[in-house]
Amino acid sequence: MITQLVYTSSATFDPASDAGSRHIGAILETARRFNSQAGINGFLLIGADWFAQVLEGEAAVITSLFRRILFDHRHSDVRLIETRPVREPMFADWAMGCTMEPLYGLTLTPLIEPSHGLRLDLPFDRILACALREAESLRQRSA
Numbered sequence: 039m040i041t042q043l044v045y046t047s048s049a050t051f052d053p054a055s056d057a058g059s060r061h062i063g064a065i066l067e068t069a070r071r072f073n074s075q076a077g078i079n080g081f082l083l084i085g086a087d088w089f090a091q092v093l094e095g096e097a098a099v100i101t102s103l104f105r106r107i108l109f110d111h112r113h114s115d116v117r118l119i120e121t122r123p124v125r126e127p128m129f130a131d132w133a134m135g136c137t138m139e140p141l142y143g144l145t146l147t148p149l150i151e152p153s154h155g156l157r158l159d160l161p162f163d164r165i166l167a168c169a170l171r172e173a174e175s176l177r178q179r180s181a
Protein backbone atom coordinates (compact mmCIF):
# COMPACT_ATOMS: atom_id res chain seq x y z
CA MET A 39 0.00 0.00 0.00
CA ILE A 40 1.09 3.54 -0.67
CA THR A 41 -0.46 6.80 0.49
CA GLN A 42 -2.22 9.29 -1.73
CA LEU A 43 -2.56 12.82 -0.37
CA VAL A 44 -4.57 15.68 -1.87
CA TYR A 45 -4.44 19.33 -0.80
CA THR A 46 -5.42 22.72 -2.17
CA SER A 47 -3.76 26.09 -1.54
CA SER A 48 -3.76 29.72 -2.67
CA ALA A 49 -0.80 30.94 -4.71
CA THR A 50 1.00 33.95 -3.22
CA PHE A 51 2.05 35.06 -6.72
CA ASP A 52 0.38 35.36 -10.11
CA PRO A 53 1.17 32.10 -11.93
CA ALA A 54 0.58 33.72 -15.32
CA SER A 55 3.18 36.50 -14.77
CA ASP A 56 6.85 36.25 -15.79
CA ALA A 57 7.90 36.04 -12.13
CA GLY A 58 5.16 33.45 -11.62
CA SER A 59 6.44 31.19 -14.37
CA ARG A 60 9.91 31.39 -12.81
CA HIS A 61 8.44 30.36 -9.44
CA ILE A 62 6.57 27.48 -11.08
CA GLY A 63 9.69 26.39 -12.97
CA ALA A 64 11.62 26.35 -9.67
CA ILE A 65 8.87 24.42 -7.86
CA LEU A 66 8.70 21.79 -10.61
CA GLU A 67 12.47 21.46 -10.81
CA THR A 68 12.76 20.86 -7.04
CA ALA A 69 9.71 18.59 -7.06
CA ARG A 70 10.85 16.44 -9.95
CA ARG A 71 14.39 16.07 -8.60
CA PHE A 72 13.30 15.15 -5.07
CA ASN A 73 10.25 13.08 -6.02
CA SER A 74 12.09 10.88 -8.48
CA GLN A 75 14.73 10.08 -5.84
CA ALA A 76 12.14 9.52 -3.12
CA GLY A 77 9.74 7.35 -5.14
CA ILE A 78 7.00 10.00 -5.10
CA ASN A 79 4.56 10.49 -7.95
CA GLY A 80 1.90 13.11 -8.41
CA PHE A 81 0.21 15.86 -10.30
CA LEU A 82 -0.05 19.61 -9.73
CA LEU A 83 -3.04 21.58 -11.04
CA ILE A 84 -2.31 25.31 -11.27
CA GLY A 85 -5.18 27.77 -11.63
CA ALA A 86 -5.34 31.55 -11.84
CA ASP A 87 -4.40 31.86 -8.16
CA TRP A 88 -4.57 28.39 -6.67
CA PHE A 89 -2.92 25.01 -6.55
CA ALA A 90 -4.39 21.53 -6.14
CA GLN A 91 -1.86 18.73 -5.81
CA VAL A 92 -2.00 14.94 -5.64
CA LEU A 93 1.03 13.30 -4.01
CA GLU A 94 1.54 9.55 -3.80
CA GLY A 95 4.26 7.45 -2.24
CA GLU A 96 5.36 5.76 0.95
CA ALA A 97 3.39 7.19 3.92
CA ALA A 98 6.33 8.53 5.96
CA VAL A 99 7.93 10.16 2.90
CA ILE A 100 4.65 11.83 1.93
CA THR A 101 4.15 13.12 5.48
CA SER A 102 7.59 14.69 5.67
CA LEU A 103 7.28 16.21 2.17
CA PHE A 104 3.85 17.64 3.00
CA ARG A 105 5.31 19.23 6.14
CA ARG A 106 7.87 21.05 3.95
CA ILE A 107 5.21 22.04 1.40
CA LEU A 108 3.01 23.45 4.21
CA PHE A 109 5.62 26.05 5.14
CA ASP A 110 6.47 27.11 1.58
CA HIS A 111 5.86 30.86 1.17
CA ARG A 112 4.92 30.50 -2.48
CA HIS A 113 1.45 29.52 -1.35
CA SER A 114 -0.81 29.99 1.69
CA ASP A 115 -4.05 28.62 3.10
CA VAL A 116 -2.86 25.05 2.50
CA ARG A 117 -5.80 22.72 3.14
CA LEU A 118 -5.31 19.01 3.43
CA ILE A 119 -8.33 17.45 1.74
CA GLU A 120 -7.63 13.80 2.55
CA THR A 121 -5.06 11.02 2.60
CA ARG A 122 -5.94 7.51 1.42
CA PRO A 123 -4.16 4.20 1.05
CA VAL A 124 -3.95 2.91 -2.54
CA ARG A 125 -2.43 -0.29 -3.93
CA GLU A 126 -0.67 1.20 -6.95
CA PRO A 127 0.32 4.74 -7.93
CA MET A 128 -2.14 6.33 -10.36
CA PHE A 129 0.47 8.81 -11.61
CA ALA A 130 3.31 6.33 -12.04
CA ASP A 131 4.55 8.14 -15.18
CA TRP A 132 4.92 11.45 -13.37
CA ALA A 133 7.50 12.57 -10.79
CA MET A 134 5.28 15.66 -10.84
CA GLY A 135 2.97 16.23 -13.78
CA CYS A 136 1.57 19.72 -14.13
CA THR A 137 -1.18 21.65 -15.87
CA MET A 138 -1.21 25.44 -15.85
CA GLU A 139 -4.77 26.31 -16.69
CA PRO A 140 -4.29 30.07 -17.16
CA LEU A 141 -1.22 29.60 -19.32
CA TYR A 142 -2.35 26.78 -21.53
CA GLY A 143 -6.05 27.59 -21.55
CA LEU A 144 -7.03 24.12 -20.40
CA THR A 145 -10.35 23.91 -18.74
CA LEU A 146 -10.60 22.77 -15.16
CA THR A 147 -14.31 23.55 -15.14
CA PRO A 148 -15.33 20.79 -12.74
CA LEU A 149 -13.13 22.37 -10.07
CA ILE A 150 -14.40 25.90 -10.52
CA GLU A 151 -17.56 27.48 -9.21
CA PRO A 152 -18.51 30.22 -11.70
CA SER A 153 -18.44 33.19 -9.33
CA HIS A 154 -16.34 31.91 -6.45
CA GLY A 155 -13.12 30.66 -7.99
CA LEU A 156 -11.75 27.40 -6.67
CA ARG A 157 -13.96 25.68 -4.16
CA LEU A 158 -11.69 24.91 -1.26
CA ASP A 159 -13.97 22.25 0.15
CA LEU A 160 -13.79 20.14 -2.98
CA PRO A 161 -13.96 16.44 -2.39
CA PHE A 162 -10.86 14.33 -2.92
CA ASP A 163 -12.48 12.40 -5.79
CA ARG A 164 -13.21 15.50 -7.87
CA ILE A 165 -9.61 16.73 -7.62
CA LEU A 166 -8.24 13.26 -8.32
CA ALA A 167 -10.51 12.82 -11.36
CA CYS A 168 -9.47 16.20 -12.70
CA ALA A 169 -5.74 15.42 -12.25
CA LEU A 170 -6.19 12.02 -13.95
CA ARG A 171 -8.02 13.61 -16.86
CA GLU A 172 -5.35 16.30 -17.28
CA ALA A 173 -2.56 13.70 -17.06
CA GLU A 174 -4.26 11.65 -19.78
CA SER A 175 -4.73 14.68 -22.01
CA LEU A 176 -1.04 15.65 -21.62
CA ARG A 177 -0.06 12.06 -22.43
CA GLN A 178 -2.16 12.09 -25.62
CA ARG A 179 -0.74 15.44 -26.74
CA SER A 180 2.84 14.30 -26.25
CA ALA A 181 2.27 10.94 -27.99
Ligand SMILES: Cc1cc2nc3c(=O)[nH]c(=O)nc-3n(C[C@H](O)[C@H](O)[C@H](O)COP(=O)(O)O)c2cc1C
Pocket residue numbers: 065068069070072073080082089091093103106107108110112113134
Ligand atom coordinates in the same frame (compact mmCIF):
# COMPACT_ATOMS: atom_id res chain seq x y z
C1 LIG B 1 2.48 24.14 -4.80
C2 LIG B 1 3.80 23.52 -4.42
C3 LIG B 1 4.04 22.19 -4.71
C4 LIG B 1 5.25 21.58 -4.35
N1 LIG B 1 5.45 20.26 -4.64
C5 LIG B 1 6.62 19.68 -4.27
C6 LIG B 1 6.85 18.29 -4.53
O1 LIG B 1 6.02 17.56 -5.08
N2 LIG B 1 8.07 17.77 -4.15
C7 LIG B 1 9.04 18.53 -3.56
O2 LIG B 1 10.12 18.01 -3.24
N3 LIG B 1 8.83 19.85 -3.32
C8 LIG B 1 7.66 20.43 -3.67
N4 LIG B 1 7.46 21.77 -3.41
C9 LIG B 1 8.57 22.54 -2.82
C10 LIG B 1 8.61 22.39 -1.31
O3 LIG B 1 7.64 23.21 -0.72
C11 LIG B 1 10.02 22.78 -0.78
O4 LIG B 1 10.40 24.02 -1.31
C12 LIG B 1 11.05 21.76 -1.17
O5 LIG B 1 10.62 20.48 -0.74
C13 LIG B 1 12.42 22.07 -0.59
O6 LIG B 1 12.32 22.14 0.80
P1 LIG B 1 13.50 22.71 1.70
O7 LIG B 1 13.81 24.07 1.15
O8 LIG B 1 12.94 22.71 3.10
O9 LIG B 1 14.65 21.75 1.50
C14 LIG B 1 6.25 22.36 -3.73
C15 LIG B 1 6.00 23.70 -3.44
C16 LIG B 1 4.79 24.29 -3.79
C17 LIG B 1 4.55 25.74 -3.48
